[in-house]
Amino acid sequence: MDAMRIAAMTEALRAEHAGLQSALDAATQRLRETEHRIVRTEETVLLQEVGIYEYRHPLSDAIAYKDQLAQVKARIKDMAREGQAVVGATNWQVNGSAAEGRKMVRDFSKLMLRAYNAEADNCVRTMRPYKLQSAIDRLEKAVEMIVKLGRTMNIHVHPDYHRTRIYELELTADYLAKQEQEKELIRAQREQQREEEAARRDFEREKARLRKEEAHYRSALAKLLQNGTASAESVEELKAKLEEIGAAVAHVETREANTRAGYVYVISNIGAFGDNVVKIGMTRRLEPEDRVRELGDASVPFRFDTHALIFSEDAVGLESRLHAELNDRRLNKVNLRREFFRATPAEVRDVLRKIAGQHLLEYRDTAEALEWRQSAAVTEPA
16 A cells, blocks of 8 residues: 555545544533533422522513513514514525515415424413423424525524514513412412411400300309308409409400410421421410411321420510521521421420520420321331
8 A cells, every 4th residue: 555545544534533523522512501401400490399480571470471471472473474473585486486486485484483383382381480491492493493494495483583482481481480479479378367367266265265254253253242141261262263264364365466476386297398397387376286286187198296385475576586597497498488497306496495585385306206107117017
């Protein structure tokens, strides 16, 4: 083999290597971009799951988004009707006929627009806030496909039309997120109203019970005094009882009037959330365990265990201080109405010790978790 042939083969191999290296570099870059999109999408999904959503176009409420979307949809229809959606060559001819050429470009453009709009409409219809980027990527691919299919007649989606449809996707994602946020707020308000109504009924029942008891003792005292045979000791005993009842009525009325007074509770549910998660909330109920039982009635598979019940004249303030002390332990760092913290009952007890002047009715470090333990025992192999 002569030197010239060897040199030619070497040059050819170098050229082939350079081409392969260029293709490899391009593929590597595409892989990086794809991985970046995947990571970004996964991060968005994770943030969405814990209630974090970054609005592309912040507006005041869901109604404002709905109005804006209506305007955008009207603009999309206008652009399509005015021929500003998909455009193509103006000098295309068929068998030397410019008119036939324009008709072919127009018909093919309509077909491409129909395909593009079908993809865009499907993206809108199946939109979830955390799927926004993947929807945008799908629409970008639709644009690229139309460019490839319509290359001979220079048919492509007009950039302004494409931007408008992307804007529609972003607004739709924002609208859905805002809608869910408002629903969550309404749910929380209704829950608060139910809790306030339950507390009001508690107060009314307790006042009715005390007044009935008071009427009973007043009647007994009146009869003793009427008979004239009562001992001074019996009369004083009944009067003391009436004073005690009067003080109890006054206490209930004070509790009812003071909307900040109540019980702060620390509860856990090992079966539902694991052994390192607690819920710290507040109730105005006269019997705080009633509220704890309600929380475990239907929303979770097992009942909650109570670790602490703390009465305070400013239970709202105490709850806020506890939440602030454990703020970095929150499971949901955006929706502060979700009062769950990654902490053990013992850690919460230590925080309570730092807050002076609070009366602990009871405190248990270990959860009984009776139903969960019994269920676990049933499922264990013999």
